Amino acid sequence: LEQNYRSTEAILDVANSVIRRNKGRHPKRLWTEQKTGDKPTLYYVQDERDEVERVAQILKADRRFDNSAVLYRTNAQSQAFETGFKRLGIPYKVVGALQFFDREEVKDGLSLLYLLSNSRDEVSFRRIINKPARSIGPAAIEKILAYGREAEGNLLTMLTMACERGALSPKVADGVRPLVTAFEEAHRLLEEGRLVDLTTHLLTESGLLAYYEGEDKKNGTFRVQNLAQLVNAIGQVEQSLDGFLAFLEQLALDRTTLADHDPREEAGVTLITMHNTKGLEFDRVFVVGMEQGLFPGRNGTHEDDLEEERRTFYVALTRAKRELYLLSAKRRMLWGKISLxxxxxxxxxxxxxxxxxxxxxxxxxKAWGGWDERPRARVGWGSGGGNLIQQGFGKDAKAFTMKTVHHLPKAGTPLFPVGQRVYNDRYGEGEVVSSRQRADGEKVIEVNFFGGKRATYVEKFADLEKIES
Structure with a gap:
């Protein structure tokens, strides 16, 4: 029973060194007659995008996609790989779950964004008008739509008219007014290019986030994780109206392209959670997201929980027959903001x-805050919200900020003054073009990169190097 006919000795040595730490396990050591094989490789990568690109680089070197698998702890992690693999032309299939943008909660969140971009989108309107429940039945919806000609087809205007003119009962009107207000604020945020803020604002103020938190608690599901990842996906695009519209247009194009076939039936890289891999084997395995708070998760602090997580890791490691890669990111997005x-x-x-x-x-x-941590209210501060705004957040935010302060220069001395040339690993060389102080006292700088990218940073967390002239 201790002989493994699948994995190389180098892979089993790693698996054995991990699982032997479980105290409640009967001691045994897997062995194999397959003595050849390279050492497994651990990559420390910059972020989730770099994680995807490193995996893609290895896959494209020999184009052996069919017997390769990317293993992650949570379903929400598939989004970065789905999006990245599409962009890079790598075939894939999501096993054990719907593709990310086909998941119910993600489609609900996207409906809010589609309606924001096109106030005549009746399909999206009907999807979200009574989710969560606002006591709006078919008759009430028809009363709202009756204002179509006067409102020139603008569904949000129709909704406002129906409330103001008494077409809806007081109970229904009270239920929909917060939604109208949420879209009014979201329009303002969109004009400012604050895409992360407007997405978290709509999810929160529409009641959708609280609804899925309740569903998760009731059913033991993890749908809020997918809403968090939707915000992260928004954080990866250009933070402008053009970037917002391009993101939604690309999603619509992808859905049209995939409408005639099921990618799960095609050959390609397998994307799958570790928990779904028992009994499976692959020539090449990538175990991604090897960070505290993500794997093991935040609940993995109690010894019993940690042992269960360790068993999951052991199973993941022993799915690999020939090649094993582990990837750990230095920073990762949570609700659109970057966490070290x-x-x-x-x-x-x-x-x-x-x-x-x-x-x-x-x-x-610091350990990752976890998918289920609520997004912080960001409406009203600065023009941030881009994927490069790096914030200390969550319950450890204060301690994190204090740990960072002693690395700063003396008070009053700017780290990156206007005119300073800088370098960033992703965007290359650029120049600081503006500097301002937010209401909370943090200094924010804006950088024009010579490749055309414009990015905003909280100065003390900026991932930039000075270029001395």
Missing amino acids: QEPSVFLDEIEAGLLSIIGEPSQGA
Whole structure:
């Protein structure tokens, strides 16, 4: 029973070094007659986009897609790989779950965004007008639509008219007014290019976030994670009206392209959660998201929970037959804001010398806040909200900020003055073009990169290097 006919010795050595730490396990050591094989590789990558691109680089080197798998702890993590693989032309299939943008809660969230971009979108309007329940039946909807000609087809205007003119009962009117107000504020945020803020605002003020929190609590599901990842996806696009519209247009194009076939029936890289892999095997396995708070999750602090997570990791490792890669990101998005990451404790449990290590772990990072942490209210501060605004947030935010302060220059001395040339790993060289102070006292700078990208940073968290002239 201890002989493994699947994995190489190098892979089993890693798996054995991890699982032997479980105290409640009968001691046994898997062995194999397959003595050849390279050491598994651990990559420390910059962020989730770099994580996808590193996996894609390895896959495209020999184009052996069919017997390769990307394993992650949560279904929400599939979004970055689905989007990235589409962009890079890598075939894939999501196993054990719907594709990210086909999930009910994601489609609900997108309906809010579609209606914001096109106030005549009746399909999206009907999807979200009574979700969560606002006591709006078919008759009330028809009363709202009766104002169509006068409102020139604008569904949000129709809704306002129906409330103001007494077409709806007081109970129904009270239920829909917050939705009208939410869209009014979202329009303002869209004009300012604050896409992350407008998305979290709509999800929160529409009641959709609270609705799915209740569903998760009642059913033991994790749908809020997917809403968080939708916000992250918005955070990856250009933070402008053009970027917003391009994002929605690309989604519509992708759905049209995929309408005639089921990608799960095609050959390609398997995207799957670790929990769904028991009994499966692949020549090449990528285990991604190896960071505290993500894997093991936030609940993995109690010894019993940690042992269960460790067993899951062991199963994931032993799915690999020939090649095994582990990836840990230095920073990762949560509700559209960037969090510095702490490498998974499981990486420390692997014996020295068993892994080939490429890159360096992040320094001074903190454990990830977790998918279920509520987004902070951001309406009203600054013009941030882009994917490059780096915030300390969650229950450890104050401690994180205080740890960072001692690295700063003396008070009053700007880290990156206007006119300073800078370098960023993703966007290359650029120049600081403006600097301002937010209401909370944080200094925010804006950088024009010479490749055409314009980005905003909280100065003390900016991932920039000075270029001295």
